[in-house]
Amino acid sequence: MIFHQALRRELSFTTGGVFLVLVTIMITTLVIRILGFAANGAVNPEDALVLIALATIGYMAVLLTVSLFVAVLIVLVRWYKDSEMIVWFASGLSIASLIRPILRFATPLIVIIALLALFVWPWANRESTIISQRFKQRSDVSMVAAGQFRESAKAERVFFIEELDVDKGEVKNIFSAETKNGRLSVAVASTGFIENAAGGGKSIVLNNGRRYEGLPTQPDFRILEFAEYVTNIRNKDALEPPPRDREKTVMELLNEQNPRQLNESRAELLWRVGLPLMALGLVLIAxxxxxxxxxxxxxxxxxxxxxxxxxxxxxxxxxxxxxSQGKIPVFVAAWPIHALAFTIAFLLIRNRINPSLKWWRRQLPSFLANR
Structure with a gap:
């Protein structure tokens, strides 16, 4: 009992330490990656922290699997190195006696890994995709903000409005730059207003301003003065894209009816179910x-x-x-890898039970191995 308590305590502290280190590395990597996307305009900088959190939560199952495997290995290696395992063996216990206390500690974590892989992983992926797609599908109406340069989703238009009266729909000191058919068009005006068009669209009407079209070094460069200039704003609805396999729930994967998506759904389900089994196999091998x-x-x-x-x-x-490619049936691919891992763990444990015998004798039952 004392050995079991000491083993459980060390496994808890080591697993927590390894997990924190892995999470720190993961967050650092995600910060660099997502901030790079934000700098390129692929994601909204305001959503960067949310996307980092969702990605970290999504990969929590993998991080826990690695943490559990490394923690069991580190604790037992230290016990061997500090001769604590000699005390364990001198107490009449064998290496097989470690299986039960370690599995008692690992089982709740393996259950958590299974829940994370089956339910949290698709939810985090789906939320990340929705946030990214909403930013890409944002309308140009979202660009209208006082005192800020705003770029359209396709980087083809830039707006700047110095003052905005939302109640009256009036704007002041407007700057609009647009690239169309390889030509640059810049319109500036001191006053204007937002006009609601038919069908729910919107437009900005510029009053008494100038429009510059073309390149200054080209002969077709033009400067036009206008009394009224209308800039249409495309008001698009943010449509949620159809979920990918990694974003589907377990029930959606099981109830997949599309023959083209059937293999992909089974492959995704195979990975989710295989992750907790891999965690169990790694613990036994460790x-x-x-x-x-x-x-x-x-x-x-x-x-x-x-x-x-x-x-x-x-x-x-x-x-x-x-x-996913249909080369192997899912029922054939589901068990060989994990069965091989459990077999390797069994043979290695048998090897360590009586290391004085030759390796092939260790695999025999005790009454045959002693002959």
Whole structure:
């Protein structure tokens, strides 16, 4: 019981520490990426924090899987290195006795990973897509703001209004630049007003201003004075795009009726179900993988851990792609990778139970191995 309490306490602290480190790295990467999108005009800078939070929440299942695997490995490696496992073995316990307390600690986290993968992951992806699409589909009406230069969604028009009276619909000191058919048109006026057109559209009417059209270095450059100039504002409804596979709920994936989307939906469901199974397989593999000779005290187990995780996750993604392309049925691709991981974990644990025997004898039952 004392061993179990110490193991649970160390696993809790280590998992929390590793998780915080991974979240910090993830947030730093997302900040750089999303701020780059905001600088390029792909997303609204005001939505950057929301998009970073949604992306972090979406990848929480993957981060928890890695944190759990690394935490079990770090704790057991330290126990071997500090000869605490010698005390464990001297108490009449074997490496197989570690499975139950570690699984007791890992099971709630694996359940959380499953919930995050099945429900939170599609919700976060869907919300991020909606926010991004609404910014891309924004109407030019949203550009009308006093004292600010506003660019249209397709970067073809720029507005500047110094003063805006919303109640009266009047504007003052208007600047409008538009690129059309490769020609630049700039209109300026001291006064104007917003006019509601038929069909719900809007336009800005400029009074007593000037219009500059063309390039100053070209012979067809023109300067026009006008008494009234109308600039139409396209008022578009922000339409929600159809959800992608990674944005669909579990029920939508299960009830998919479109034959063209059937394989993609099954592949997405395969990945979501496979993530908690991968977490369980990695935890079982980490128990025998953490063995370290106390006299040597090296950390080669960490190298193997990184290699195993990369192979496991890439195989899971590869099976998802094969199912998505229709090369492998989903029921065939669902079990071999996880069955292989559990088999490897079983063989490695059997290997560590009695290391004095040859590797092939360790796989035999005890009454045969001792002959």
């Amino acid at each position: 128990i025998p993988l953490a063995y370290v000779n106390p006299r040597l005290g090296n950390y080669t187990a960490m190298f193997y851990a990184v290699l195993i995780y990369l192979i496991y996750s890439n195989l899971l993604n590869l099976s998802q792609n094969f199912v």
